[in-house]
Amino acid sequence: MQYMLLFHQPATELERTLDDPASADYWESWYAYMSTIYDAGIVTSGHGLQPPATATTVRFRNGQREVFAGPFAETQEMLGGYVIIEVPSLDDALTWAARSPSSSTGSTEVRPVALLEAA
Amino acid sequence: MQYMLLFHQPAGELERTPNDPASADYWETWRAYMSAIYSAGIVTSGNVLQPPSTATTVRFRDGQREVLDGLFAETKEMLGGYLIIDVPSLDEALTWAARSPSSSTGSTEVRPIALLESA
Amino acid sequence: MHPQHETEAAYQRAAFVARESYGRLVAYLATRWGDLAAAEDALSAAFVAALERWPRTGVPERPESWLLTVARRKLVDSARHAALRDRPEIVAALGDAALDQSAPPPALPDERIRLMLVCAHPAIDAKIRPALILQAVLGLEAKGMASAFLVSAETMTKRLVRAKAKIRAAGLRFEEPTASDMPGRLHALLEAIYAAYFLGREGAVSDGDVHDQLRDEALYLARVVATALPTAAEALGFLALLTFCEARRLAQINTAGAFVPLLEQDAGTWDVALMREGYLLLERAVAQGEIGPFQLEAAIQAAHCYRARSGTVPWGEITLLYQALVTRYPTIGSRVGCAVATAHAEGDPSNGLAMLNAIDPEAVRTYQPFWVALWHLHTMRGDNTQARSCLLRALSLTTHPRLQAYLRTRLRLYDHSAAGEEPGNGAL
Numbered sequence: 011m012q013y014m015l016l017f018h019q020p021a022t023e024l025e026r027t028l029d030d031p032a033s034a035d036y037w038e039s040w041y042a043y044m045s046t047i048y049d050a051g052i053v054t055s056g057h058g059l060q061p062p063a064t065a066t067t068v069r070f071r072n073g074q075r076e077v078f079a080g081p082f083a084e085t086q087e088m089l090g091g092y093v094i095i096e097v098p099s100l101d102d103a104l105t106w107a108a109r110s111p112s113s114s115t116g117s118t119e120v121r122p123v124a125l126l127e128a129a
Numbered sequence: 130m131q132y133m134l135l136f137h138q139p140a141g142e143l144e145r146t147p148n149d150p151a152s153a154d155y156w157e158t159w160r161a162y163m164s165a166i167y168s169a170g171i172v173t174s175g176n177v178l179q180p181p182s183t184a185t186t187v188r189f190r191d192g193q194r195e196v197l198d199g200l201f202a203e204t205k206e207m208l209g210g211y212l213i214i215d216v217p218s219l220d221e222a223l224t225w226a227a228r229s230p231s232s233s234t235g236s237t238e239v240r241p242i243a244l245l246e247s248a
Numbered sequence: 249m250h251p252q253h254e255t256e257a258a259y260q261r262a263a264f265v266a267r268e269s270y271g272r273l274v275a276y277l278a279t280r281w282g283d284l285a286a287a288e289d290a291l292s293a294a295f296v297a298a299l300e301r302w303p304r305t306g307v308p309e310r311p312e313s314w315l316l317t318v319a320r321r322k323l324v325d326s327a328r329h330a331a332l333r334d335r336p337e338i339v340a341a342l343g344d345a346a347l348d349q350s351a352p353p354p355a356l357p358d359e360r361i362r363l364m365l366v367c368a369h370p371a372i373d374a375k376i377r378p379a380l381i382l383q384a385v386l387g388l389e390a391k392g393m394a395s396a397f398l399v400s401a402e403t404m405t406k407r408l409v410r411a412k413a414k415i416r417a418a419g420l421r422f423e424e425p426t427a428s429d430m431p432g433r434l435h436a437l438l439e440a441i442y443a444a445y446f447l448g449r450e451g452a453v454s455d456g457d458v459h460d461q462l463r464d465e466a467l468y469l470a471r472v473v474a475t476a477l478p479t480a481a482e483a484l485g486f487l488a489l490l491t492f493c494e495a496r497r498l499a500q501i502n503t504a505g506a507f508v509p510l511l512e513q514d515a516g517t518w519d520v521a522l523m524r525e526g527y528l529l530l531e532r533a534v535a536q537g538e539i540g541p542f543q544l545e546a547a548i549q550a551a552h553c554y555r556a557r558s559g560t561v562p563w564g565e566i567t568l569l570y571q572a573l574v575t576r577y578p579t580i581g582s583r584v585g586c587a588v589a590t591a592h593a594e595g596d597p598s599n600g601l602a603m604l605n606a607i608d609p610e611a612v613r614t615y616q617p618f619w620v621a622l623w624h625l626h627t628m629r630g631d632n633t634q635a636r637s638c639l640l641r642a643l644s645l646t647t648h649p650r651l652q653a654y655l656r657t658r659l660r661l662y663d664h665s666a667a668g669e670e671p672g673n674g675a676l
Contacts, residue, residue, distance in 0.1 A: 014178055016208070055174045057213060058243035059133060063410050064417040066239045066371035068223055070232035077223060077370030079414075082137045082238045085202050089135070091243070092211075094176060104187055104196060113189035119200060120185045124177035124210070130419040218421040219371060220429075241418050 012054065012096050012123035013103040017112035019090040024061045039111040047093065047106060056093030087116040094123060131173060131215050131242040132222040136231035137206040143180045158230040166212065166225055175212035206235040213242065258302035262295060265311045271385035271472075272356045273315060275363040279422035281323055284366070284384055285412035290326070294318040312356050360385050361476035364469070366415060366422050368437035376407045377440035378447070383408060385472070386465050396447050396462050398647075431540075434477070438486045438542055441469045445490055467494065474529075484533035485543030488526045492549035495522035507654040515556040523553045541577040544569055548585070563593035580611055584621045597625040616645040636662045 026033040047053055065081040081088060090112065097103050100120065107118040145152040166172055181200050188195040200207060209231065216222050219239070226237040270291075277287035294315045308314040367380045379397055382388040394404040414420075425433045448463025467490055474480075474487040499513040530550055533543050548569045555561050570586035583603065591600030604622055612618035619642035626635035636659070643655045 014176060057133060060241040060243050060417045064241050064414045068226040068232050068237045070227050075227045079371050079373040082236045083204055104185060107187040108189050108194045113187050117186050117188045122179040122183050124179050219419045220421055
């Protein structure tokens with residue numbers, strides 16, 4: 011089955027930059043996790059996202075396009091990235107989710123992918 | 130540039146099933162949108178997710194795995210699916226976002242993808 | 249020449265170029281590089297280099313070109329550096345393709361409008377747009393602007409950095425918006441400039457050089473926009489609006505330094521030349537045949553200025569203009585203005601009060617002009633108890649010392665109203 015792992019991270023964590031020496035451990039932990047999960051051959055696709063501050067949200071009401079600066083909801087933890095994995099069961103997905111660095115500082119949401127692909 | 134379009138939809142909408150006659154219009158608008166955006170040749174990947182009721186959230190604290198039934202945050206609108214698209218600039222991404230059925234009933238968030246793939 | 253003179257000459261020349269061309273240089277670099285923050289950094293570095301070099305070598309014949317060449321080199325170098333570290337393979341693709349390496353044009357094109365329109369993009373938080381534009385085009389520092397925008401310097405800096413990071417990371421394009429996007433973007437830009445102007449103007453009521461500078465710079469930006477878009481009706485209408493406001497600006501403070509509301513001002517002291525300029529601008533705007541909110545606002549101010557000639561306020565016309573504004577572009581501010589105008593035109597506050605009461609209370613809970621209007625109309629009705637409580641509410645929402653002082657003197661009149669004075673005849 012395919013699951014989406016959504017990495018919800020504390021907002022401050024998502025502002026970390028690659029070249030900040032104080033963030034070296036942070037990036038190392040993600041690098042290690044991603045290498046392991048990709049090496050396991052279960053990842054279908056995945057992306058890291060730019061920080062929530064770079065988000066833009068669109069609504070369409072009464073024939074008008076409304077554009078808002080920022081993510082659709084400002085919450086304590088926000089989506090930092092995701093992977094789609096193919097594993098036999100939810101338990102396997104939860105095991106992989108628990109190992110994610112986001113589970114230690116924020117949380118990782120596991121959602122089954124709908125049978126119908128978006129296309 | 131690559132952008133993730135996150136389709137945030139009202140909770141009620143996400144529980145719709147494909148074979149419910151009352152939902153025929155709903156599925157038709159999504160089908161029309163998806164075929165338009167895929168035909169434009171800009172979609173890198175994307176998935177529809179199972180409803181929020183199928184979600185499980187994982188945290189890892191003090192060496193303990195905590196598994197919670199449901200979404201990491203219950204909000205009025207929830208992620209129903211996403212697409213990764215490749216377009217020249219934010220303006221094109223916003224144009225595609227505005228056309229999504231989720232923009233008419235909920236909202237569509239546009240997040241740029243981090244340069245480094247999560248792998 | 250004495251070295252010290254050379255140094256001074258270089259500083260003066262650099263300061264002159266900075267004042268005249270800063271925004272053009274930033275716009276030129278940012279529109280080509282797609283990164284506002286990097287363009288500003290590169291330009292700062294170029295100015296530093298100029299101050300180091302010009303005293304020794306003399307000021308170059310075309311200082312702008314010199315600065316541009318140095319700044320472009322810095323941009324390419326820093327990008328190459330970053331690319332080498334992150335992704336060696338894109339270094340090859342970078343280089344000259346990313347930034348045109350041919351000699352800078354002899355006359356620097358004015359692309360500040362494109363820069364401003366990017367800053368006014370709906371993906372940028374509306375709260376930061378005014379400061380972002382002022383910084384990008386005029387180089388105003390966060391520290392200097394912070395107090396006028398009622399935030400700490402640290403917050404202001406953080407918000408500006410974040411907005412610029414978003415411009416780069418989210419892929420905003422420094423191109424002219426499409427024809428269908430243009431009206432919305434132009435309106436957002438004018439609103440941002442208006443916010444800066446009003447912060448400056450209200451601030452000026454309570455003194456302060458920062459505010460005066462802000463007001464001047466906002467006016468300057470309005471002129472830049474109207475010059476860059478000479479057939480944009482709203483850009484012209486907006487400049488007309490600010491010009492009418494400017495014509496009356498000095499009259500709002502009397503010789504004793506106290507605030508004087510519009511209707512109590514001596515119209516004979518308004519600046520005739522500025523009013524004439526306002527009328528001409530408004531005429532040009534209307535001739536474009538494209539009505540818009542700023543033109544209507546300008547027309548309302550023009551009607552108020554009419555008092556300088558006729559001695560009376562044409563409340564009937566003002567009411568009609570407000571009605572058009574409320575119908576086409578409803579905002580809380582225009583609805584409040586319409587209610588007051590209606591009360592004056594009818595010589596009876598009943599309908600005006602009904603219009604104020606029809607506004608969602610939640611939307612006006614902290615909106616000071618609403619409470620001033622309500623105070624005024626209750627006074628017209630002769631209900632001193634209601635009027636006084638509205639005045640108190642307005643006072644509690646006023647932050648500027650001069651306005652506070654004015655409202656306090658009005659409040660005091662209620663406590664002596666037995667003496668028969670009219671406490672509430674001073675609508676703002």
